[in-house]
Amino acid sequence: MTPRRPPLPWLKPGLFVGGLIPLAVLVWRAAHRTLGADAIAIGLNQLGYLALVFLVSSLACTPLKTLTGWTWPVRSRRMLGLFAVFYASLHLLTYVGIDQQLDWPVLWGDVTQRKFMVVGFLAFLCLVPLAWTSTDASVRRLGFQRWKALHRLAYVAGVLAVVHFTWRVKSDLRVPLTWAAILGALFLVRVADAIRTRRRKRSRQPVAARSVDLESAGRPASGA
Amino acid sequence: MSKPDTHEPPPGEITPEPLYLRRREFLRNAGLGVLTAAATGAGLVALTQGGPGVARGGRKDGPAPEPAPPKILGRYSTDEKPTSYEDVTHYNNFYEFGTDKLDPAANAGRLRTRPWTVTVDGLVKKPLTVDIDQLLKWFPLEERIYRMRCVEAWSMVIPWLGFPLGDFIRRVEPLGSAKYVAFQTLLDQQQMPLQRSHILEWPYVEGLRMDEATHPLTLLVAGLYGKALPNQNGAPLRLVVPWKYGFKGIKSIVKISFVEKQPPTTWSIEGPREYGFYANVNPDVSHPRWSQATERRIGEFARRKTLPFNGYGDEVAQLYTGMDPKTLY
Numbered sequence: 295m296t297p298r299r300p301p302l303p304w305l306k307p308g309l310f311v312g313g314l315i316p317l318a319v320l321v322w323r324a325a326h327r328t329l330g331a332d333a334i335a336i337g338l339n340q341l342g343y344l345a346l347v348f349l350v351s352s353l354a355c356t357p358l359k360t361l362t363g364w365t366w367p368v369r370s371r372r373m374l375g376l377f378a379v380f381y382a383s384l385h386l387l388t389y390v391g392i393d394q395q396l397d398w399p400v401l402w403g404d405v406t407q408r409k410f411m412v413v414g415f416l417a418f419l420c421l422v423p424l425a426w427t428s429t430d431a432s433v434r435r436l437g438f439q440r441w442k443a444l445h446r447l448a449y450v451a452g453v454l455a456v457v458h459f460t461w462r463v464k465s466d467l468r469v470p471l472t473w474a475a476i477l478g479a480l481f482l483v484r485v486a487d488a489i490r491t492r493r494r495k496r497s498r499q500p501v502a503a504r505s506v507d508l509e510s511a512g513r514p515a516s517g518a
Numbered sequence: 519m520s521k522p523d524t525h526e527p528p529p530g531e532i533t534p535e536p537l538y539l540r541r542r543e544f545l546r547n548a549g550l551g552v553l554t555a556a557a558t559g560a561g562l563v564a565l566t567q568g569g570p571g572v573a574r575g576g577r578k579d580g581p582a583p584e585p586a587p588p589k590i591l592g593r594y595s596t597d598e599k600p601t602s603y604e605d606v607t608h609y610n611n612f613y614e615f616g617t618d619k620l621d622p623a624a625n626a627g628r629l630r631t632r633p634w635t636v637t638v639d640g641l642v643k644k645p646l647t648v649d650i651d652q653l654l655k656w657f658p659l660e661e662r663i664y665r666m667r668c669v670e671a672w673s674m675v676i677p678w679l680g681f682p683l684g685d686f687i688r689r690v691e692p693l694g695s696a697k698y699v700a701f702q703t704l705l706d707q708q709q710m711p712l713q714r715s716h717i718l719e720w721p722y723v724e725g726l727r728m729d730e731a732t733h734p735l736t737l738l739v740a741g742l743y744g745k746a747l748p749n750q751n752g753a754p755l756r757l758v759v760p761w762k763y764g765f766k767g768i769k770s771i772v773k774i775s776f777v778e779k780q781p782p783t784t785w786s787i788e789g790p791r792e793y794g795f796y797a798n799v800n801p802d803v804s805h806p807r808w809s810q811a812t813e814r815r816i817g818e819f820a821r822r823k824t825l826p827f828n829g830y831g832d833e834v835a836q837l838y839t840g841m842d843p844k845t846l847y
Contacts, residue, residue, distance in 0.1 A: 305552035311551075312558025319563050331601075331609035331816045332672055340566040347565060395820060400809045401611060410807040438770065464670075465788050466617040466717040 302366055309370055314375045316344055317384075334393050341385040342414075346455050348378035349421075349478055353452050357483035372428055375448065379425040382418050417454035420447045452477050463503040552758040571572065594735055594833075595663040601674040603743050605816050610750045611668065612769055613718055614703070614710035622750035625756055629709050640700070640775035643691035654740055656689065657681035661744065662737060669763040669785075673813045678758055679741030684732035686774075692728070696776035699731040700724070701768045702759060723797055724757065724768035725781035725795065729752045735760055735830060738771075761830040765795045784800045796846040798838070799828035803847045831846045 320340055323329045329336045353372035355367040394400055404411035424445055426432075433441045456477055460470040532542070612622035615629075634650040659679050667673045680793045687699070706711045707719035713720045730736060737758040740747055747753040752769025765785050775781075785793035792806055801811045801824040812821040827834050831841075838846060 302550075303556060304547040310552040311555035315555070315559025316562040316566055320566075331605040332619070332814065334814065335672070339621055343566050344562060347562065382732075393814075394812075397812065397821070400811055401735025403804065403809055407804065408807055408809075428772075464617075465613070466715075468715075468717075470789075516647070 301369065305366060305370055305394070306373055309373055313373070315350070316340070319383075334388070338385065338388050338393055341381050341388055342459070345378050345381035345385055346459060346473060348374050348381060349448070349452050349455055350473060350480070352378055353448055357480045357487075358488045360483055375421075376425060376428060379421045380420055386415075386418055412457060413454050413461065414458035414463050417451045417458055420451035420454065424448055424451075449481070521599045527817050546628060546684060562738065572585075592660065595661070596665060596675060596829075598663070598665065598675045600663060600677050601816050606674060606676055606742060607748050607750060609674075609816060611670075611764065612750055612752070613752065614712050614770075616712055616722075616724065617717065625711065626749035626753075628711075629640075629704075629749045631749065631770075634754050636755060636771060638690050638775075640774070641693040641696035644689075646690065651713065653755070657685050659740060664735075664737075664758060664760040665800075665828050666758075666760065666764055666767075667813060669765055669793065669797070669805065669810075671805075671808060671813050672816055673702075673824075673828075674816050677743055678739045678751060679744060679747075680737040680739035680758065682734055683736045683738050683757070684734060686738055687728075687732055690778045691727060692776040693777050697728055698777050698779065698781055699726050699728065700773075700775040700777050700781035701771050702773040702775070703768055704770050704772045709721065719787050721779065722768060722784045724766055724783050725777075726759065726766075727780075727837075730759065730834075733834060733837065735833055761798060761827040761834045763793075763799060765793065766797050794847045795843070796838075798843075798846045799824060800826055800827075800847055803844055805847075 295376060321331075324333055324337060326332070340493045352371050355371040355374070358364055390396065390401060394481055405415055423446055427436065427441065436444065456470060456474045459473065460467060463470055527557060527629075579582040593757055608623045609619045610622040611619065612626065615625040630649070635647050636650060636653055637645075637647045639645045659681060661677055661679055663675060663677045666676050683699075692699075701724045703722040704710065705713065726736070737760045739752070739756050740754060742748075742751060747756065752767070752771075756769045756772045757767050757771065766783075780795060783793075783795055785797075799810075804810055810824055814821050814822045825831070
């Protein structure tokens with residue numbers, strides 16, 4: 295069940311520091327007023343983009359393992375997911391606190407009238423319970439199957455985030471559609487893998503045995 | 519592996535093997551960790567600094583030229599503080615050169631603004647094609663400090679150098695049947711690289727109703743801050759209509775046509791629900807994706823309230839009496 299190879303002790307500290315570097319660069323440039331004419335808009339866009347990059351990276355871990363057999367991406371998945379929530383929170387706080395400066399009528403209009411905003415906010419709401427249940431203790435408390443089902447919300451968040459990005463852009467859709475394509479490819483790998491696993495299971499088990507085996511079949515596969 | 523037997527240090531100074539191996543492992547892990555951090559950080563910074571659709575911000579290059587406040591403020595000029603020359607010339611929407619705000623300043627250098635001709639055609643007594651330098655001699659250039667409100671909810675104050683479009687129109691004498699004026703930007707994929715993409719329909723086109731076009735606020739502009747227009751701001755000749763959203767201010771004009779029917783305009787082709795023909799600044803009509811109630815003046819931190827007709831209501835509101843303001847976005 296657990297990977298036999300020794301864990302890569304440098305991976306997580308490296309990712310942790312690396313994941314904070316773009317924030318450090320952003321803060322540095324904001325402090326030195328080198329973000330350009332509309333620094334708030336640029337900071338807002340960069341934070342949102344970082345949230346998307348981390349979210350899609352966390353969703354890429356399992357497909358990567360399916361395709362390559364590598365287990366190290368899965369081991370860094372929690373950190374990637376937490377970075378996604380971290381940057382999404384900063385993105386939201388920047389919008390509410392710095393961009394709109396707590397202009398509640400405008401913010402209320404955003405969540406009641408503007409689907410672009412609603413979709414982004416929903417993506418954020420999807421991520422909150424995932425961050426909340428990201429600990430090992432939560433996995434034990436919920437039971438692995440329920441935990442896993444809950445964390446499929448990450449895919450919902452990914453789709454909502456890409457839609458949010460696509461609707462933000464005025465006319466040049468090339469970058470948002472690239473991310474939509476990446477997300478689509480990840481979905482394909484997961485669906486293809488699920489179909490393959492089910493076929494294999496079916497062909498291995500005689501029909502009579504299948505119903506009996508269903509209970510034990512619910513066990514987690516390695517690290518998935 | 520055996521050690522070479524030269525200059526063997528005294529036994530007391532030899533690091534015990536397990537410690538030596540741990541140290542080596544530690545250094546290796548530390549090295550890989552630093553590498554991972556550097557690669558991740560560099561990758562993320564590169565992603566957020568580049569690519570269309572992700573505003574990447576700019577650096578200030580060199581000291582901004584001194585704003586040249588006009589000696590006499592004409593009746594149409596605002597006394598608000600002009601936005602810095604640096605920001606006016608490095609925060610532009612000119613999609614022919616890229617969709618990031620910095621792209622036009624970076625890429626518009628390849629635009630050749632001389633020789634340049636402007637063609638006047640359609641329902642007009644004197645159709646003509648005139649050299650830009652000739653055209654600019656027809657009218658005295660005057661400075662007008664206008665507010666500029668972008669549909670993206672930011673704004674600037676810009677000291678333009680130009681002349682009323684109305685003066686130009688009277689000179690070329692449109693026929694009575696001409697109800698609208700249509701404008702067209704240069705179409706040249708060599709000079710305007712994004713015209714190879716399909717992000718908008720090219721060439722960029724805009725239009726005004728005749729009474730809007732001849733309104734004394736409406737300018738044909740050839741300069742800003744007392745100097746020739748930088749390419750990224752629409753050299754050599756652009757339109758400025760201060761009570762409308764910025765996208766109405768078509769840049770690098772090569773053709774002005776007088777027509778009977780309302781002409782197509784680029785952004786209303788792209789998104790008819792989001793950008794109309796009139797595009798009058800209106801805080802009460804939200805863009806479908808964001809509020810137009812407030813704007814951020816470039817260079818300021820707090821948002822300010824957006825004014826109807828961008829604050830030019832006293833001059834232009836009467837152009838639209840009897841029309842539903844909700845349809846004038």
